[in-house]
Amino acid sequence: DAGVIQSPRHEVTEMGQEVTLRCKPISGHNSLFWYRQTMMRGLELLIYFNNNVPIDDSGMPEDRFSAKMPNASFSTLKIQPSEPRDSAVYFCASRPGQGGDTQYFGPGTRLTVL
Amino acid sequence: AQTVTQSQPEMSVQEAETVTLSCTYDTSESNYYLFWYKQPPSRQMILVIRQEAYKQQNATENRFSVNFQKAAKSFSLKISDSQLGDTAMYFCAFRGTASKLTFGTGTRLQVTL
Numbered sequence: 001d002a003g004v005i006q007s008p009r010h011e012v013t014e015m016g017q018e019v020t021l022r023c024k025p026i027s028g029h030n031s032l033f034w035y036r037q038t039m040m041r042g043l044e045l046l047i048y049f050n051n052n053v054p055i056d057d058s059g060m061p062e063d064r065f066s067a068k069m070p071n072a073s074f075s076t077l078k079i080q081p082s083e084p085r086d087s088a089v090y091f092c093a094s095r096p097g098q099g100g101d102t103q104y105f106g107p108g109t110r111l112t113v114l
Numbered sequence: 115a116q117t118v119t120q121s122q123p124e125m126s127v128q129e130a131e132t133v134t135l136s137c138t139y140d141t142s143e144s145n146y147y148l149f150w151y152k153q154p155p156s157r158q159m160i161l162v163i164r165q166e167a168y169k170q171q172n173a174t175e176n177r178f179s180v181n182f183q184k185a186a187k188s189f190s191l192k193i194s195d196s197q198l199g200d201t202a203m204y205f206c207a208f209r210g211t212a213s214k215l216t217f218g219t220g221t222r223l224q225v226t227l
Contacts, residue, residue: 031213043205043217056214089157095213101147101166103215105159 002026004106006092012112018080021109024073025094033093033103034067034077043091049075082113116141118208120218127196128226134181135191135221137206146210148182148189153220154202162204165189193223201225 005024013019025032033048047057049069057067064083069075079086089110093103117140127133139148150162165173165182172180177197181190193200206218 033214035215042219043215045214048213050213056212059214091159093159101209102149102161102164104161105151108157108159110157 004092004094004104006090006106006109008109009107010110010112012114013082014114015083016081017113018078019082019086019111019113021077021090021092021111023075023077023092023106025075025092026096026104027073028096029094029104030072030097031095031103032069032075033095034075035091035093035105037089037091037108038087046077046090079111082111084113087111087113116143116208116210116216118206118216118218120204120206120221122221123219124222124224126224126226127193129196129198131196132192132194133196133223135193135204135206135223137189137191137218139187139189139206139208141187141208141210143210146208148180149207149209149215150178150180150189150191151205151207151217152200152202153205154199159205163191196225198225198227 007022034046037043046059047067052069067077089108091108092106095103119138146167148165152160152162163175177194179192203220205220207215
């Protein structure tokens with residue numbers, strides 16, 4: 001079975017540019033999570049969706065960040081405009097529905113904003 | 115808010131030996147889940163083991179086992195017969211009624227020959 005798929009794996013962009021990160025959750029999972037990992041703050045939740053609906057976006061740093069989940073098999077995290085402090089590894093994770101408590105992580109996207 | 119503390123930033127163990135990584139957490143909830151994730155240099159977050167708080171029996175997965183002490187809010191990971199491939203960052207994580215995972219700061223484990 002394919003795991004969580006993220007693209008791109010690496011992204012280098014210049015300050016002010018728009019960045020879009022993509023995630024395909026494991027088929028059949030109905031919860032999707034976006035995390036960010038930095039040296040300073042460790043792993044922190046940005047937002048999560050349940051059945052394509054955003055449930056908790058309290059971790060989204062500011063209005064420059066937005067996330068969507070138009071269907072059960074696709075989600076995007078967009079940063080516009082990007083800033084150097086957004087440089088981090090962004091992980092997407094998905095979790096099964098009933099009876100599922102384990103989150104399965106994608107390989108991450110390493111974002112560098114120059 | 116829940117907090118997860120890993121007090122050992124780095125540890126080293128020789129191949130074939132046993133090592134224990136510490137984790138403590140703070141919560142007022144009674145039903146929750148605890149996890150250990152491994153992050154090798156590839157960056158992939160890999161689930162090592164999980165524990166439901168309502169289960170008294172400690173979880174075991176092959177060479178990996180936990181010592182779950184609910185009253186002490188402690189959740190340590192024991193790795194037996196350490197292998198070079200166990201070299202990684204290990205994160206302890208908590209999940210309560212909220213769906214999100216709260217992570218500790220991680221322990222970097224180095225397995226040496």
